[in-house]
Amino acid sequence: xxxxxxxxxxxxxxxxxxxxxxxxxxxxxxxxxxxxxxxxxxxxxxxxxxxxxxxxxxxxxxxxxxxxxxxxxxxxxxxxxxxxxxxxxxxxxxxxxxxxxxxxxxxxxxxxxxxxxxxxxxxxxxxxxxxxxxxxxxxxxxxxxxxxxxxxxxxxxxxxxxxxxxxxxxxxxxxxxxxxxxxxxxxxxxxxxxxxxxxxxxxxxxxxxxxxxxxxxxxxxxxxxxxxxxxxxxxxxxxxxxxxxxxxxxxxxxxxxxxxxxxxxxxxxxxxxxxxxxxxxxxxxxxxxxxxxxxxxxxxxxxxxxxxxxxxxxxxxxxxxxxxxxxxxxxxxxxxxxxxxxxxxxxxxxxxxxxxxxxxxxxxxxxxxxxxxxxxxxxxxxxxxxxxxxxxxxxxxxxxxxxxxxxxxxxxxxxxx
Numbered sequence: 001x002x003x004x005x006x007x008x009x010x011x012x013x014x015x016x017x018x019x020x021x022x023x024x025x026x027x028x029x030x031x032x033x034x035x036x037x038x039x040x041x042x043x044x045x046x047x048x049x050x051x052x053x054x055x056x057x058x059x060x061x062x063x064x065x066x067x068x069x070x071x072x073x074x075x076x077x078x079x080x081x082x083x084x085x086x087x088x089x090x091x092x093x094x095x096x097x098x099x100x101x102x103x104x105x106x107x108x109x110x111x112x113x114x115x116x117x118x119x120x121x122x123x124x125x126x127x128x129x130x131x132x133x134x135x136x137x138x139x140x141x142x143x144x145x146x147x148x149x150x151x152x153x154x155x156x157x158x159x160x161x162x163x164x165x166x167x168x169x170x171x172x173x174x175x176x177x178x179x180x181x182x183x184x185x186x187x188x189x190x191x192x193x194x195x196x197x198x199x200x201x202x203x204x205x206x207x208x209x210x211x212x213x214x215x216x217x218x219x220x221x222x223x224x225x226x227x228x229x230x231x232x233x234x235x236x237x238x239x240x241x242x243x244x245x246x247x248x249x250x251x252x253x254x255x256x257x258x259x260x261x262x263x264x265x266x267x268x269x270x271x272x273x274x275x276x277x278x279x280x281x282x283x284x285x286x287x288x289x290x291x292x293x294x295x296x297x298x299x300x301x302x303x304x305x306x307x308x309x310x311x312x313x314x315x316x317x318x319x320x321x322x323x324x325x326x327x328x329x330x331x332x333x334x335x336x337x338x339x340x341x342x343x344x345x346x347x348x349x350x351x352x353x354x355x356x357x358x359x360x361x362x363x364x365x366x367x368x369x370x371x372x373x374x375x376x377x378x379x380x381x382x383x384x385x386x387x388x389x390x391x392x393x394x395x396x397x398x399x400x401x402x403x404x405x406x407x408x409x410x411x412x413x414x415x416x417x
Contacts, residue, residue: 031072032329032336035092037103037113038128038318042079043207043231046260047314048105051129053301054315055102058322060300066326067334074098080105080206082112089113093120099336100124102322105314107132107151107179117141124340124347126325129317131254132178133185133408136366137397143340145347145365147324147354148317149280151182152189152409153395154254157373158278159190161389162251165276167223169197170251173214173237174228176203176411183228183253185409186278189399192416199417204229211237215244228253235264242271254279257376259312262384272384275376280317281356282372283310283385293319293355309383320354327352357393368396 036055038048052075059071074096078085085104092098101123104113110130117125118141125144127135131151135144162170170191174180180203188198199222202214214237218225225248229237234256250272255261257277262269281290294310301307311319324347329336331346352359359369370393374386398406407413 029069031070032066032100032334033072033074033096033098034322034325035074035076035089035096035098035101035103036128036322037076037078037085037088037092037101037105038314039080039105039109040077042081043233044080044105044314045231047129047231047255047258047312048077049306050260050308050312051105051314051318053297053307054311054317054319055128055322057297057300057315058319058326061296062326066329067332069329069334071326076103078104078109080109082108085109086112086116089116093123098123100126100325102126102318102325103128105129106177107135107182108177110135111178114141114144117144122339124344126321126347128321129314130179131182133182133397134178136364137408140364140366143344145324145344145361147321147352147359147361147367149367149369149371149395150397151179151254152186152399153369153397154279154371155183155186156190156278156371156395156399157390157392158187158251158276159192159196160194161276161278161373162187162191162224163194163196165224165249167196167249167251169199169222170224170226171218171222172198172201172226172228174201174203174226174253175206175230175233177206180228180253181409181411184226185414186399187226187251188414188416192414197416201411203411204233206233208233209236211240212244215241215246218246218248222248224249224251226251226253227256230255230258231260234261238269238271250275252277252376254313257374257386258314259283259308259310259385260314262376263308269384270378272376273378276373276389277376277386278371278373279313279386280369280371281311281313282374282388284387285356285372285391287356289353290355310385316355320352320359323354324350324352362396364397366397368394371395
């Protein structure tokens, strides 16, 4: 085969330039490229948009630079489906050549991106908002890090709170995928241990529109409903349940009482007042760092510009994970050489300062952190927010159980009919 001489020279020059960049970019002020992946379509679109705001806020707080290098954000969207999320990640990694990917948002997506990360060892993956247990508990990836606690950790304390409220029998209504399984396990682990019963679990499709058959199945003798529905799904269920005359007290999953749901424009939203829930944040927490974070969010994303009266859960967890990505870069002075070896070591050993306290990672690169038990209340301006009932620190992924006894939550685990 005859090669064009000009092509050979051009290729050699390109290779030489690439080699120079690979050894000298950390000192050259080259941009660090970070892919930002969230769901901007489907049932979590509103939460995904707020997740983007949270991640961008972390970059803004550094004036768009880290370790002397400008931060270049390249955004991509999914719709809460794992295959769509992987395709979006593939575009960021293989076409846009990002150094770091922050995302995705939902639980099934997170497991899929974790698996994809194993095929791309030259990129560091840091979670966005997804909270399925299996992402880090089941065959974790060496280049996937999660600085937010996950769905089961978020629900610690809610089972005990429900029992103290006098609820002995609770029906579960939750979306049918990995994240709600985790949330239900976090609730039921305490609730069942304390003598509570869950006679019925209704697993519904993500993105469902019609909940009439589920509402018809609600037993008369349950004391409350545990809803683990997010975004548009939560709004649709609440409207239909109210229209059907439903009056059972509600317990909420972490995403069910997030600001993107509490601020939906519907006449039935006041039905959430009094709902007990749990999660990684509480709107009314009076911690100094939390209040500073809320003020900074409101300054950059006022309600008039599409923000919420207080950051949503998604804004918070994306902020935390992007902050970790940037703090890690600062710690190694932007050095991503040798397949990010120093960077990943710094991330693994980091004590991350967050608005809700320090976060450390376990051996699976999974956060150990704080959970709040909360209640939805209405303020003088008519806004709904979560007040703090209890704060639980140092919550790990095994929920206080021995590793040998722990099983990842599923449709059937735990079970106490």
